Amino acid sequence: xxxxxxxxxxxxxxxxxxxxxxxxxxxxxxxxxxxxxxxxxxxxxxxxxxxxxxxxxxxxxxxxxxxxxxxxxxxxxxxxxxxxxxxxxxxxxxxxxxxxxxxxxxxxxxxxxxxxxxxxxxxxxxxxxxxxxxxxxxxxxxxxxxxxxxxxxxxxxxxxxxxxxxxxxxxxxxxxxxxxxxxxxxxxxxxxxxxxxxxxxxxxxxxxxxxxxxxxxxxxxxxxxxxxxxxxxxxxxxxxxxxxxxxxxxxxxxxxxxxxxxxxxxxxxxxxxxxxxxxxxxxxxxxxxxxxxxxxxxxxxxxxxxxxxxxxxxxxxxxxxxxxxxxxxxxxxxxxxxxxxxxxxxxxxxxxxxxxxxxxxxxxxxxxxxxxxxxxxxxxxxxx
Amino acid sequence: xxxxxxxxxxxxxxxxxxxxxxxxxxxxxxxxxxxxxxxxxxxxxxxxxxxxxxxxxxxxxxxxxxxxxxxxxxxxxxxxxxxxxxxxxxxxxxxxxxxxxxxxxxxxxxxxxxxxxxxxxxxxxxxxxxxxxxxxxxxxxxxxxxxxxxxxxxxxxxxxxxxxxxxxxxxxxxxxxxxxxxxxxxxxxxxxxxxxxxxxxxxxxxxxxxxxxxxxxxxxxxxxxxxxxxxxxxxxxxxxxxxxxxxxxxxxxxxxxxxxxxxxxxxxxxxxxxxxxxxxxxxxxxxxxxxxxxxxxxxxxxxxxxxxxxxxxxxxxxxxxxxxxxxxxxxxxxxxxxxxxxxxxxxxxxxxxxxxxxxxxxxxxxxxxxxxxxxxxxxxxxxx
Numbered sequence: 001x002x003x004x005x006x007x008x009x010x011x012x013x014x015x016x017x018x019x020x021x022x023x024x025x026x027x028x029x030x031x032x033x034x035x036x037x038x039x040x041x042x043x044x045x046x047x048x049x050x051x052x053x054x055x056x057x058x059x060x061x062x063x064x065x066x067x068x069x070x071x072x073x074x075x076x077x078x079x080x081x082x083x084x085x086x087x088x089x090x091x092x093x094x095x096x097x098x099x100x101x102x103x104x105x106x107x108x109x110x111x112x113x114x115x116x117x118x119x120x121x122x123x124x125x126x127x128x129x130x131x132x133x134x135x136x137x138x139x140x141x142x143x144x145x146x147x148x149x150x151x152x153x154x155x156x157x158x159x160x161x162x163x164x165x166x167x168x169x170x171x172x173x174x175x176x177x178x179x180x181x182x183x184x185x186x187x188x189x190x191x192x193x194x195x196x197x198x199x200x201x202x203x204x205x206x207x208x209x210x211x212x213x214x215x216x217x218x219x220x221x222x223x224x225x226x227x228x229x230x231x232x233x234x235x236x237x238x239x240x241x242x243x244x245x246x247x248x249x250x251x252x253x254x255x256x257x258x259x260x261x262x263x264x265x266x267x268x269x270x271x272x273x274x275x276x277x278x279x280x281x282x283x284x285x286x287x288x289x290x291x292x293x294x295x296x297x298x299x300x301x302x303x304x305x306x307x308x309x310x311x312x313x314x315x316x317x318x319x320x321x322x323x324x325x326x327x328x329x330x331x332x333x334x335x336x337x338x339x340x341x342x343x344x345x346x347x348x349x350x351x352x353x354x355x356x357x358x359x360x361x362x363x364x365x366x367x368x369x370x371x372x373x374x375x376x377x378x379x380x381x382x383x384x
Numbered sequence: 385x386x387x388x389x390x391x392x393x394x395x396x397x398x399x400x401x402x403x404x405x406x407x408x409x410x411x412x413x414x415x416x417x418x419x420x421x422x423x424x425x426x427x428x429x430x431x432x433x434x435x436x437x438x439x440x441x442x443x444x445x446x447x448x449x450x451x452x453x454x455x456x457x458x459x460x461x462x463x464x465x466x467x468x469x470x471x472x473x474x475x476x477x478x479x480x481x482x483x484x485x486x487x488x489x490x491x492x493x494x495x496x497x498x499x500x501x502x503x504x505x506x507x508x509x510x511x512x513x514x515x516x517x518x519x520x521x522x523x524x525x526x527x528x529x530x531x532x533x534x535x536x537x538x539x540x541x542x543x544x545x546x547x548x549x550x551x552x553x554x555x556x557x558x559x560x561x562x563x564x565x566x567x568x569x570x571x572x573x574x575x576x577x578x579x580x581x582x583x584x585x586x587x588x589x590x591x592x593x594x595x596x597x598x599x600x601x602x603x604x605x606x607x608x609x610x611x612x613x614x615x616x617x618x619x620x621x622x623x624x625x626x627x628x629x630x631x632x633x634x635x636x637x638x639x640x641x642x643x644x645x646x647x648x649x650x651x652x653x654x655x656x657x658x659x660x661x662x663x664x665x666x667x668x669x670x671x672x673x674x675x676x677x678x679x680x681x682x683x684x685x686x687x688x689x690x691x692x693x694x695x696x697x698x699x700x701x702x703x704x705x706x707x708x709x710x711x712x713x714x715x716x717x718x719x720x721x722x723x724x725x726x727x728x729x730x731x732x733x734x735x736x737x738x739x740x741x742x743x744x745x746x747x748x749x750x751x752x753x754x755x756x757x758x759x760x761x762x763x764x765x766x767x768x
Binding site: 051052054055059060061063064065067068072073074075076079080081082083089092093095096097098099101102125128129130131132237238239240241242243244257261369370373374 | 462
C-alpha cells in the first residue's frame with residue numbers, strides 16, 4: 001500500500017482567544033492550505049476534530065460551516081469525536097481516507113473554544129465523557145489523576161518531585177513556542193507549592209483550559225512528490241480503547257490503550273521504541289507523561305519517573321519529549337491537541353522548529369482520550 | 385482494491401423508547417454481532433454515528449461506553465458526526481477503515497435518543513447545525529423545506545397532491561415494517577388536511593422525532609467469504625457538501641451534495657442509475673424524496689414529483705423507494721437513520737424483508753445532512 005504523506009501544517013495561537021470555534025477552525029485551515037501551497041478546491045475530504053462545539057457554544061455542523069468558510073464545497077466533510085483524543089482520531093480518519101483511496105487530498109482541522117465558560121463548566125462538559133456512576137461520585141478526570149499518581153508514586157517508591165520536574169521541563173520548552181498559552185518558566189518549588197487540586201497533584205501538574213486550532217494536509221506519497229518540496233510520511237498509526245470504567249482496570253497505572261495503539265503503530269512502521277528520536281505525549285496531567293513513557297516502551301515499568309529528573313526527556317537529552325511545551329504549557333483545546341502534537345513533529349522533522357529544534361528523523365505522538373479510554377499513536381518519518 | 389462486505393445488520397424498534405442512548409447503542413450492537421455470528425472481541429474498529437448525545441442527554445464518550453458495554457475493548461472507537469447524515473458518514477468511515485487495511489472487522493452502530501425532549505427543544509438542537517444568521521431569522525430545517533417545496537411546485541407546475549402521495553406511499557410501506565415508529569396507513573386527504581407546519585407543507589409531510597438505533601458489521605470480502613454464509617458488498621460510496629448557507633445556492637431545488645456524492649458512488653461501482661433496483665432516500669420532508677429522485681439521476685429535473693403519484697416508486701413499481709417506510713413512517717433518530725437505510729437494503733438483498741420484499745440485486749441509500757449540507761450515497765450489491 002502506498003504511504004500517506006503530510007504536506008502542510010498550521011497551528012493558531014493557543015490561549016484565551018476572542019474568536020468562536022468557526023473562526024478558529026477557518027484560521028488554522030487557511031494557514032495549512034497556504035503552508036501546503038494548495039487551494040481549498042483541491043481538497044477531496046475535510047475532517048474536523050472537535051469534541052463539543054454544541055455543548056460549549058450551541059453550534060453544531062461546524063465541519064460544513066468550515067467547508068463554506070474555506071471555499072471547499074463540494075469536498076466531503078465529517079466531524080471526528082474521540083473526546084480529548086479527537087485530534088489523534090482525526091489523524092487516523094484522515095490517514096484512512098487517503099490509504100483507502102477515497103481521497104487524494106484531505107485536510108484535518110482540529111479546534112475547541114472553551115475559555116468563555118468557567119473552569120467548573122468546562123470541566124463539567126469534559127466529565128460527561130466518564131461513566132455516569134463515576135461522575136456521580138465526583139470522579140472527574142483530575143480526581144482520577146490524583147488517585148493514579150498516588151498509586152504510582154507509592155508502588156514504585158518514586159519521589160513526588162519527579163512529577164514536578166515534568167512540569168518544569170514542559171514549561172521551559174513552552175517558553176520557546178510562540179503558539180503556547182503559557183510562555184513562562186517555573187521552578188520545582190513553584191510547582192510543589194502551588195494549590196492542591198487532587199492530592200498529591202497541584203495546580204502546576206494540570207494543563208489549562210484553552211482555545212485554539214491546528215491543521216494538517218494529507219496526500220498519498222505519489223501526490224506529495226508532485227506538489228511538495230519537502231514532506232513527512234506517516235510511518236505507522238494505531239488506535240485502541242481501555243475500560244470505560246477506570247476502577248475495572250487490573251492496574252490503573254498501566255494504560256492499555258497506549259500499549260496497544262503503539263504496538264499497532266510500531267508494527268506498521270516496522271520500528272521499535274529505540275527508533276524514535278523525539279515524542280509529543282499527552283501530558284494533560286504530569287503523571288500521564290510518566291505512564292506513556294512506560295507503556296510506549298521507552299522505559300521499564302516503574303522507571304518512567306526518572307526521565308525528566310535525569311534529563312533524558314529534555315531537549316538536549318536522548319529522547320526529547322514535548323518540545324512544544326506539551327499540553328501542560330502549550331494548552332489543551334481538546335479537538336486541537338492531537339493535531340498540534342503532529343504539527344510539532346512536522347516542524348521538527350522539517351528542521352523548522354526554531355529555538356526548540358532537536359535532531360532526528362522519527363517522531364511519535366500519543367493522544368489520550370478521557371482517562372486513557374481511547375488512545376491513538378502516530379509515528380512520523382521525514383523529511384523526504 | 386479488495387471489496388468491502390457487510391456481513392451482519394440490526395435495527396431496534398424506532399419510536400418513543402424508555403432507554404438511554406447507551407442502552408440503544410448496546411442493543412443494536414449486540415444484535416448485529418449475533419446476526420454476523422461474531423464476538424465483540426473479533427472487532428478491530430467500532431464506530432458510533434451520533435449527532436448530539438451531549439446536547440440531548442449530557443452524555444458524551446458514548447463510543448467508549450459502547451466498547452465497554454459490548455466487551456469490545458481494546459477495539460479502536462470513534463464517534464462520527466455529520467448531523468442528520470451521521471449514519472451515512474459512519475458507513476463511509478467504516479468502509480474506509482476496511483478499505484485502508486486499518487481494520488479487518490468493523491462495526492458501526494448509529495443511534496439517537498430524542499423524544500425525552502420536547503419537539504421545540506429537539507428542533508432547536510437540530511437547528512444548531514444551520515448558519516447562525518439563518519437560525520436567527522427563524523430558518524430552521526422545516527422552514528427551508530416549506531420554501532423549497534413552494535419553489536419546486538411553482539417552477540415545475542407540479543400538483544401539491546404529488547407530495548402527499550409520497551407520505552401515503554411511505555406510510556403504507558411502514559405498515560409492514562415491524563421496527564417502524566408509525567405503522568398506520570394514511571390517505572391523501574388526511575395528509576392534505578393535517579395542520580400546516582411550513583406552508584405549503586403540513587404535518588404529514590414531515591418525519592417525526594424518534595429514538596432508535598441500528599448497526600452494521602463490515603469486513604474485507606476475503607474475510608466475509610470465510611465467516612459468512614451470505615453477505616452483500618459495497619459496490620460504490622461517495623460523499624459531498626453543498627453550501628452551508630442555503631440562500632447561496634444557485635437553485636435551491638437542486639441538491640448538489642446528492643448529485644456529487646452519487647456521481648462518486650456510481651463511478652466506483654461502475655454503474656449508472658438504471659442499474660439500481662430499489663432505493664432508500666432521506667425523506668425527512670416529502671419534498672426531499674422528489675429532489676433526490678432527480679439529483680440521483682432517476683428522473684429528469686422537474687419530473688420527480690410524478691414518481692409516487694404514478695406508482696413508479698411503489699413496492700410494485702419499477703423503482704421501489706423507501707420500502708422500509710422511510711424516515712417519514714419509520715422515524716428519524718438522527719445518527720441511526722443512515723444506518724437503518726442500509727439495514728433495509730441488506731435485508732432486501734438477502735431476501736429477508738418479509739412482507740416488504742421487492743426484487744433486485746442492487747440497492748442505493750442516500751443520507752442527507754442538514755438541508756443538503758453534506759450527503760453520502762452508498763450502493764450495495766448482493767447477495768453473494
